[in-house]
Amino acid sequence: MKKIILASASPRRKQLLEQMKLKFEVIPSNIFEDYQENREPEEVARDLAERKATDIARISEDSLVIGADTVVFLDEILGKPKDEREALKILKKLSGKTHYVITGIAVIDSSTKKLVVDHEKTAVKMKKISEEEIKAYISTGEPMDKAGAYGIQGLGSVFVEEIHGCYFNVVGLPISKLYSILKGFGVDLFKEEVRKQDGKGFE
Numbered sequence: 001m002k003k004i005i006l007a008s009a010s011p012r013r014k015q016l017l018e019q020m021k022l023k024f025e026v027i028p029s030n031i032f033e034d035y036q037e038n039r040e041p042e043e044v045a046r047d048l049a050e051r052k053a054t055d056i057a058r059i060s061e062d063s064l065v066i067g068a069d070t071v072v073f074l075d076e077i078l079g080k081p082k083d084e085r086e087a088l089k090i091l092k093k094l095s096g097k098t099h100y101v102i103t104g105i106a107v108i109d110s111s112t113k114k115l116v117v118d119h120e121k122t123a124v125k126m127k128k129i130s131e132e133e134i135k136a137y138i139s140t141g142e143p144m145d146k147a148g149a150y151g152i153q154g155l156g157s158v159f160v161e162e163i164h165g166c167y168f169n170v171v172g173l174p175i176s177k178l179y180s181i182l183k184g185f186g187v188d189l190f191k192e193e194v195r196k197q198d199g200k201g202f203e
């Protein structure tokens with residue numbers, strides 16, 4: 001059984017992988033997340049996910065390394081806000097409109113170098129949010145480390161009117177897609193040795 005490594009500093013991704021009951025380690029990648037403005041959001045998310053996974057695969061023996069990257073798209077790529085001013089600009093833009101959340105996902109076997117890269121896309125419709133509400137939301141601090149300046153899993157949920165597609169993809173990791181990719185690497189989640197022994201069964 002190969003070691004599974006999550007190449008991410010995101011606490012949400014760690015939580016989602018725990019939800020899959022997988023036994024894994026976390027080694028965050030420190031790649032510089034740059035991209036060209038004119039590229040398609042799917043391409044950007046996939047490329048960054050691949051760069052994070054290969055970065056950690058280089059220093060890991062006989063492991064399956066998982067990398068992911070989430071971008072929000074509405075006419076342009078909206079990443080994590082640099083500061084509160086940018087968060088205000090992003091949330092004003094998302095207000096009353098449908099945007100897309102794209103998560104790129106990459107899995108690489110550090111021994112064989114087999115690499116699978118894919119992405120998942122979810123449409124999210126936001127209700128109209130007043131400037132006062134946006135400012136109050138920003139003051140909670142929740143938007144600052146999140147693509148699109150909101151967290152659907154937190155207080156940001158109150159602004160979400162509709163979602164089409166995978167919810168977990170919006171939080172940062174498309175669980176069902178990752179399950180299929182891992183199956184292709186011979187990982188059977190329903191086998192005892194793959195699962196985390198936390199003394200609990202499936203709740």
Ligand SMILES: Cc1cn([C@H]2C[C@H](O)[C@@H](COP(=O)(O)OP(=O)(O)OP(=O)(O)O)O2)c(=O)[nH]c1=O
Nearest residue numbers: 008009010069070146147150151152170171172
């Ligand atoms: C849209 C949305 C994004 N996010 C988060 C998921 C990601 O953590 C973050 C997007 O930034 P990413 O660059 O994808 O990830 P990260 O920097 O947090 O972690 P790492 O690069 O080490 O893997 O936005 C939410 O938590 N909720 C949401 O509703």
